[in-house]
Amino acid sequence: MAGPLHASVRAQMSEVFTLDVSVDLPPGITILFGASGSGKSTLLRAIAGLARPDAGRIAIGDRVLFDTATGVDLPPQARRVGYVFQQLALFPHFTVRGNLEYGVAALPPAERTRRVEEVARRFHIDRLMERRPARLSGGERQRVALARALVTDPDLLLLDEPLSALDYATQSRIIEDLRAWNAAHGIPVLYVTHAHREVFALGERCVVLDHGRVLAVGTPHEVIDLPAHETIAQIAGFENLFTATVTARRPSNGVMQCRLGESLSELEVPLGMADVGGSVRLAIRAGDILLAVEEPRGLSARNVLRGTLTSLTREGPTVSARVDAGEPFIVHLTPGAVEALHLMVPMPVWLVLKTHSCRVVSL
Amino acid sequence: MAGPLHASVRAQMSEVFTLDVSVDLPPGITILFGASGSGKSTLLRAIAGLARPDAGRIAIGDRVLFDTATGVDLPPQARRVGYVFQQLALFPHFTVRGNLEYGVAALPPAERTRRVEEVARRFHIDRLMERRPARLSGGERQRVALARALVTDPDLLLLDEPLSALDYATQSRIIEDLRAWNAAHGIPVLYVTHAHREVFALGERCVVLDHGRVLAVGTPHEVIDLPAHETIAQIAGFENLFTATVTARRPSNGVMQCRLGESLSELEVPLGMADVGGSVRLAIRAGDILLAVEEPRGLSARNVLRGTLTSLTREGPTVSARVDAGEPFIVHLTPGAVEALHLMVPMPVWLVLKTHSCRVVSL
Amino acid sequence: MSGIDWQAVGLSLRLAAIVDVILLVVGVPIAWWLAFRRRPWTFLVESVVALPLVLPPTVLGFYVLVAMGPRSPLGRVWEAMAGGPLAFTFEALVIASVVYSLPFVVQPVASAFRQIDPALGEASSTLGASPWRTFVRITLPLAREGIMAGAVLGFAHTLGEFGVVLMVGGNLPGVTRTVSIAIYDQVQALQVEAANRTALLMLLFSLAALAVVYGPLRRASHVTPQA
Amino acid sequence: MSGIDWQAVGLSLRLAAIVDVILLVVGVPIAWWLAFRRRPWTFLVESVVALPLVLPPTVLGFYVLVAMGPRSPLGRVWEAMAGGPLAFTFEALVIASVVYSLPFVVQPVASAFRQIDPALGEASSTLGASPWRTFVRITLPLAREGIMAGAVLGFAHTLGEFGVVLMVGGNLPGVTRTVSIAIYDQVQALQVEAANRTALLMLLFSLAALAVVYGPLRRASHVTPQA
Amino acid sequence: GAQIAVAAASDLQPVLPDIATRFQRATGQTVRISYGSSGTFVSQIQNGAPFDVFLSADDAYVRRLVDSGHGDPHGQVGYATGRLALWSRKDRGLALASVASLGDGRIRRIAIANPDHAPYGRAAVDALERSGVYEQVRGKIVRGENVAQAAQFAQSGSADVAIVALSLTLAPAMAQIGTAVELPMTAFAPIRQTAVVLTRSRNQDLARRFVGFLVDPDIQRLLQSSGFGPHP
Ligand SMILES: Nc1ncnc2c1ncn2[C@@H]1O[C@H](COP(=O)(O)OP(=O)(O)OP(=O)(O)O)[C@@H](O)[C@H]1O
Ligand SMILES: Nc1ncnc2c1ncn2[C@@H]1O[C@H](COP(=O)(O)OP(=O)(O)OP(=O)(O)O)[C@@H](O)[C@H]1O
Ligand SMILES: [Mg+2]
């Protein structure tokens, strides 16, 4: 049953925002990623049948849900789509149990009770079954909304930031559960999140939206680690973004040489489309840069930049170092490294970057 | 003006949940941390005057907001407390502008407009000023709620997961803004979050709740890196938790020796309260463990365990390795390290742990 | 208590109960349509529903009487089917009272429907519920306050109604003579004492009925503030 | 149009407008109290407000008349202050109509108040708003649908009211003779044509009034579903 | 100039405006008329209604007012007597001769005014009793609030026959579509339509003149041509 999701929709939401998206999702979890206001929830609403696109086609396998060409437009209740709303939309007049049972009312009572109790146990809301939503905490509500959607056994699952209000440990448990659920059910899941952790822990595939359009599709690594567009770099948290000028191309080695901004620093980076003399944007993760207190020798790494350490800030398990190497760099270190290297501000340091840690972003 | 917050409250919410908390917060951002349902929102409601505690005292500086001893109970509107609700509670019948202006209606019109436009620009909602909340995205709503509370210039700020629906880049910008705002205003801010990132980026102080009680108070590092109680270790994401038996104590060196579980592996850890033969729990972050493919020699680190690499999973920018060293260990590596060390499953590896990377958790 | 027309009391309570049920059955769907299926001309329907309010009851009664009379299509159809004229029967009272009290149910219920968060209906439909099930399980219970208000207004108004009932019913003891007509007659005949007694009885009945609806037994509202 | 008592039409519209304003001014606070300040005995207040509904209008009118008459305390105080009797004045009509139509405003408004998410009032108070400001700027606008329903019911009901008005007002041309009494008189005099014309006029007036309230110009509700 | 307020029984609606006009022409004073049921007026007058004259449908109500001190015992005038008629729609095809013919099986509904408080209703019951058919037709009777409503019951076709004031049946709306048969004045206790000057009137003189005007021969002729009997 079920099958992959195809959705191509165009919907004008306001004068300034139009959703214009086409995606094909095989069974499995697909992360929907994008800045606030990029159209993620709107896409989910269109797929669920809650917003009518101006044009397009939506199908699960060969079951057509919506098609302007043939005039098909199934109502939401006929689409067999599970949806966890960003604002949850729990039924305030039902208990938790009532909310969970709502979508499985057609099952025989014994089976219904079994399924409901199972999902409640799994999401640790079994103690709360007789409470009304108004008397739950934020995270408890979110778990109830998730359980309510999962218990119905849909053909497609739409999850709009379903773990945002949960603590680390609870998230971890639920992520495990969702992974297992996904393996067992094999339906397409479209999962909106801003958290990198969820992207990598859950996503087999990733769709990035920007201003209502698909910016990129691929595995989380392809899409987020290898940004094809600066927006993704920003969304995905590449701390270092520079403009550089191509000074030489060596297609045989698959690399090119660039000069960083107005500085004299040169970097070897993966070959891009730009010609010599052209401009490119480079994105580098702060965690991909090594820092040395003595000039490194005999290293395989091709890029070594000299600079000055200007600040050290501890941010949780990592220390963020700012280094002025012509351009300002951010480098992430472990507290242990800071200690071992006896880092002090200011002091001269060397930055070590592997060629493939430098991502060439199209402008 | 303003001054530190003192709050000691006792409130029975249901037969199974009682909040019983006493905290003193100096000006600056204090992170309120705790599992889902631990009482964070309830504490905020009590401080804001929206839930009446059964007993207690709440004061900002020498301004008493609530005191069962003297019968003081200021209504919420007299408390000068800014509150961003977990469920936002935007006014649906006002535009964004109307929502922002609501709390500053008493100001002269020109000043009011200036303040509102400034905060709107800062939170990137200036394009949305004439929209109703029903027509905003989830993240846009959250920014409006935050702006609405900040614009009023309160004596105390209560933020209940104010950034949970925002993408990384927007979060970063707002965190910067909040830091600047905090520096300029110098009032106590109580900030609920589940995200480690926000804890470390914002918090000068951290209060951990568990089942309605204060579990720990201190800097984020004290509280989260040096867990005094296993619950914090779990909340804070210590991936490795073991039971160990104390085999020797060397108080002069400030360390003791432990045997891990049923294995033969011994570890040197910071001195704890347990006696020889007693049990302790050890918490170790996956990111604090080094992995070597040859037996390390001449290292300052005291703990080297031999084991077998059993799995490698990429989770975003880090690779999670599982190593069986008598007990199952989780180790976080960079992808670069995986490549450089030519890691393969299975292969023999050595784990390197600094003494002070092992945290002794009280049972 | 002497002077009380117990037959009329029973008749009134029966009439009000039956009418109230019909009012809900008829009025709630109209309210739903008004709230959720707005067209530019919907206000016309809204206005037509409200019209009975604007006419003096006796005059409305006169029009209803003519509409039920043997020369009207309705009257003829009824006579052919029921074997007797419609006017001056209990059924005629029921019909006239429903027409007269309809706006008191439609208005509060429609406004309660409009106040419901549409996301809840959407959630219901994504959980596979038909529009009917959504209506019965989500929309109706969430509009409970408005429906209760409408039911109370409809019931009380039918109990107190008199102009329409008199005109259409003809004051037949045991058939169409309701308490309100009985009290009216007593006041007209200047039997104030008897009228007082009957009125007091009605008040007590109504207090009892309202106590059940609004009483201390009332369940807590689901939107009760926390703590 | 001949046969139409324009004086009565004007009087009715004036009466209905004044009464509706007073109904809102009096009824909305009562509704607020009923919705947000529940005590175990609140249902008693609720019931007392609803009681005028249960009595036949003429009988209610009779009681109001006695309460206003020269032998009652109210009547005496009024006479001492105003220099003339209260009954049979326009003011008497206003008072009687307010009493009679109050439940039609209180019930829908109270139920609308109860449907409001309490978090919004809480948010308002943490933003420094006094209970009064919260009421005016948050509670009232969010109960708009219920208040509109109450205002429409109150206005229309006062226009159509007749039993109370006749009893308390005495059908004095230009003072207390409203359209509904005029229509009633025409029907009594068997001048059905004239009654029809006057009734039609009332319907048109009411349609116009309702068109303004419910019409196509109506602002979109703030809870309109997305897209 | 001065004016008087007259509270009048509803059955006077067809003629009273004419009488008022003539009174104005004769005296130059305006008359404002309120119609209603006599029972209502008694309650209102006892509670201070600002009327100068009360034209009652029968003398019992006037007596009540006089007894309670609201009516001037010296200002009473019987201005007419009520006449009763059987009325039915022509299209019913009933040939009605007298009250006795109401036993006819084709007659299912007989409309009368409420005998509890309407004088014409009391008279109708009296007529039925005297002719001995009351028990037979009792179950067919529907009662209107007043005679006009009883007439409407028959006019609309919902009742087959109405026993109402003759004056009503002369109104065009009824005369055109139905036939009226007057009952002999001896068939029921007389309905003494009585006027009274009210003691709280500030215009006693004018009120007295108005009451006197009602027995003016011209007015009496007018009343009789409108279906009322001569005052006793
Ligand atoms: N009902 C509406 N009418 C008009 N514009 C809307 C409506 N709902 C959302 N928008 C706009 O459409 C755009 C996309 O909104 P959407 O809710 O899909 O964003 P999103 O990607 O889910 O963002 P977030 O992560 O903040 O929830 C935003 O610019 C928003 O302001
Ligand atoms: N109105 C209420 N009545 C009874 N119990 C409540 C009520 N609101 C919350 N609770 C319970 O009180 C406990 C604390 O709730 P609270 O909302 O303070 O949690 P929290 O720490 O904010 O959690 P989260 O992170 O999930 O928002 C929970 O167990 C919750 O179920
Ligand atoms: Mg969204």
Ligand SMILES: [Mg+2]
């Ligand atoms: Mg919370």
